[in-house]
Amino acid sequence: MSNVFVLDHPLIQHKLTYIRNKNTGTKEFRALVDEVSTLMAFEITRDLPLEEKTIETPVTTATTKVLSGKKMGIIPILRAGLGMVDGMLSLIPAAKVGHVGLYRDPETLKPVEYYIKLPSDIEERELIVVDPMLATGGSANDAIHSLKKRGATNIKLMCLLAAPEGVEVIQKDHPDVDIYLGALDEKLNEKGYIIPGLGDAGDRLFGTK
Numbered sequence: 001m002s003n004v005f006v007l008d009h010p011l012i013q014h015k016l017t018y019i020r021n022k023n024t025g026t027k028e029f030r031a032l033v034d035e036v037s038t039l040m041a042f043e044i045t046r047d048l049p050l051e052e053k054t055i056e057t058p059v060t061t062a063t064t065k066v067l068s069g070k071k072m073g074i075i076p077i078l079r080a081g082l083g084m085v086d087g088m089l090s091l092i093p094a095a096k097v098g099h100v101g102l103y104r105d106p107e108t109l110k111p112v113e114y115y116i117k118l119p120s121d122i123e124e125r126e127l128i129v130v131d132p133m134l135a136t137g138g139s140a141n142d143a144i145h146s147l148k149k150r151g152a153t154n155i156k157l158m159c160l161l162a163a164p165e166g167v168e169v170i171q172k173d174h175p176d177v178d179i180y181l182g183a184l185d186e187k188l189n190e191k192g193y194i195i196p197g198l199g200d201a202g203d204r205l206f207g208t209k
């Protein structure tokens with residue numbers, strides 16, 4: 001069963017409050033999503049493997065540690081996932097970026113895939129799927145199915161906010177995928193929006209409402 005980690009670092013929680021606030025405008029919202037994504041990337045990379053390296057400090061020889069070069073991939077779910085990419089790349093600059101284009105049909109709430117472009121070697125990479133919102137879970141679920149169909153075996157999911165319904169869907173269909181959240185919210189409303197949530201993440205990031 002997938003593990004669910006709520007990244008409750010005070011800086012993440014503080015910034016999420018401003019992200020949720022309806023009075024936060026597009027420019028500030030985008031900057032905050034970027035900052036929170038960097039902080040979440042710091043937490044999600046805790047288990048990266050290290051190897052020993054012998055170096056000369058100015059005073060002696062020391063055996064210390066460096067990253068052992070694990071290949072990473074960041075997979076934003078378009079559009080809103082794009083807002084999380086740069087913040088993550090600032091900590092993981094060597095990661096490759098693949099894109100999965102999905103929108104949620106406003107009537108059926110079912111995801112519709114319209115684009116996919118991935119690094120050619122996804123089967124060798126640890127992939128982090130990013131989307132600010134895990135609501136019914138349909139979009140992330142489809143994106144993960146698409147990645148697995150193309151050979152991915154090592155996947156994590158990182159979202160700013162989730163509803164319990166979405167977490168349950170991922171845990172059921174993808175028990176191998178651990179989930180990293182800024183917060184686990186209360187529920188979905190009748191239109192499939194996360195409560196209390198932050199509204200429509202894509203519209204708030206790109207100013208399209």
Ligand SMILES: O=P(O)(O)OC[C@H]1O[C@H](OP(=O)(O)OP(=O)(O)O)[C@H](O)[C@@H]1O
Nearest residue numbers: 078079080103104135136137138139202
């Ligand atoms: O868990 P779900 O019920 O599938 O809902 C979550 C999805 O809905 C939003 O995308 P949206 O469809 O609004 O597209 P956008 O990112 O282009 O705005 C959000 O960014 C997720 O991708």
Ligand SMILES: O=c1cc[nH]c(=O)[nH]1
Nearest residue numbers: 135193194199200201
């Ligand atoms: O609350 C929600 C649910 C789905 N998509 C969003 O952008 N917000």
Ligand SMILES: [Mg+2]
Nearest residue numbers: 078079102103
């Ligand atoms: Mg989307």
